[in-house]
Amino acid sequence: MIKLVDGEDFTIHILNNICFVTFSSPSTRNAISLRMSAVMQEISWKSENNISIFEKFLKENNCFLIIVQSTVRGIFSSGGNLSDLKNGSKELCQNYASSIKAFCEILHSCSIPSVTLLAGPAYGGGAELALATDFRWSIGKKSDLHFTQMRFGIPAGWGGMQRLSELCPQLSPKKVSAIIVAKMSLLYDQLIRLNLIDRSFLNIKSCIKALNEWRDEIELSPSDVRYDLMQRHKINDAYQLQEYDIKIFDKYFLNLEHKNRIDNFFAKRNKNAE
Numbered sequence: 001m002i003k004l005v006d007g008e009d010f011t012i013h014i015l016n017n018i019c020f021v022t023f024s025s026p027s028t029r030n031a032i033s034l035r036m037s038a039v040m041q042e043i044s045w046k047s048e049n050n051i052s053i054f055e056k057f058l059k060e061n062n063c064f065l066i067i068v069q070s071t072v073r074g075i076f077s078s079g080g081n082l083s084d085l086k087n088g089s090k091e092l093c094q095n096y097a098s099s100i101k102a103f104c105e106i107l108h109s110c111s112i113p114s115v116t117l118l119a120g121p122a123y124g125g126g127a128e129l130a131l132a133t134d135f136r137w138s139i140g141k142k143s144d145l146h147f148t149q150m151r152f153g154i155p156a157g158w159g160g161m162q163r164l165s166e167l168c169p170q171l172s173p174k175k176v177s178a179i180i181v182a183k184m185s186l187l188y189d190q191l192i193r194l195n196l197i198d199r200s201f202l203n204i205k206s207c208i209k210a211l212n213e214w215r216d217e218i219e220l221s222p223s224d225v226r227y228d229l230m231q232r233h234k235i236n237d238a239y240q241l242q243e244y245d246i247k248i249f250d251k252y253f254l255n256l257e258h259k260n261r262i263d264n265f266f267a268k269r270n271k272n273a274e
């Protein structure tokens with residue numbers, strides 16, 4: 001296990017090429033504290049070569065997947081830490097939201113697939129954190145997202161409003177605003193219908209099995225093809241993306257690796273047929 005963050009209630013470590021971002025604060029139902037936000041700020045800050053400490057950690061340790069998870073039974077995260085925000089000075093809190101937002105941004109903008117494991121509900125910024133990853137996998141059916149920010153008189157501040165429209169084009173900016181204003185909850189069945197939950201599992205064991213299978217498939221893929229494929233999200237223009245897809249297909253079609261894998265396919269079939 002390789003550790004980047006080793007706090008009591010917030011850890012980031014890599015094990016078997018999977019990066020686990022873990023929240024473990026039962027006393028606050030995984031509220032994101034000022035201290036957590038300070039750590040997020042430090043590891044998300046992009047240095048002169050435009051790479052953050054977090055991204056450097058992922059790259060140097062050959063990370064295949066990023067998992068965001070809670071170890072607190074019955075909840076993913078209760079969002080902003082209301083006690084810290086109540087008692088914290090203005091200067092202490094001034095970078096709070098932007099730090100968390102920067103960390104959330106890396107989760108879906110970096111070239112490694114990320115997934116939030118939702119075994120319980122999320123509230124306010126906690127719902128935004130759950131939306132920050134590429135995928136959401138539910139364990140059980142308690143994975144509701146409660147947009148409670150306006151209960152405290154503020155809009156969402158960790159990038160969640162934009163992410164909702166990105167992940168669900170049918171949720172226009174106006175509809176997202178209406179959801180936030182009304183402090184709406186998106187319950188499990190609605191999240192499934194909106195494709196905001198990508199896979200659902202009955203228990204943690206089947207979820208971990210699926211994660212390990214995913215990791216193994218990534219490891220079996222040729223690293224050069226994997227790298228080129230995982231750059232696609234950086235191309236916003238549809239025509240340029242089409243051109244890029246043609247270029248990378250032609251780059252690998254019938255190369256030595258492609259031919260070897262075709263040979264292996266038939267060799268395995270012939271062996272099984274014997």
Ligand SMILES: CC[C@H](C(=O)O)C(=O)SCCNC(=O)CCNC(=O)[C@H](O)C(C)(C)COP(=O)(O)OP(=O)(O)OC[C@H]1O[C@@H](n2cnc3c(N)ncnc32)[C@H](O)[C@@H]1OP(=O)(O)O
Nearest residue numbers: 027028029031078079080081082083123124125148156157
């Ligand atoms: C832009 C984001 C925005 C911001 O940063 O300002 C926000 O995210 S605002 C916060 C949005 N969060 C919420 O609306 C959730 C508030 N919490 C609750 O509704 C409940 O606590 C709930 C549903 C999460 C859990 O309810 P449950 O009955 O299971 O537990 P308790 O309510 O008794 O709480 C247990 C314990 O946790 C503390 N707690 C809970 N939420 C927070 C929080 N967000 N910040 C700090 N502490 C929190 C609660 O105070 C209890 O501690 P105790 O010492 O026993 O009083």
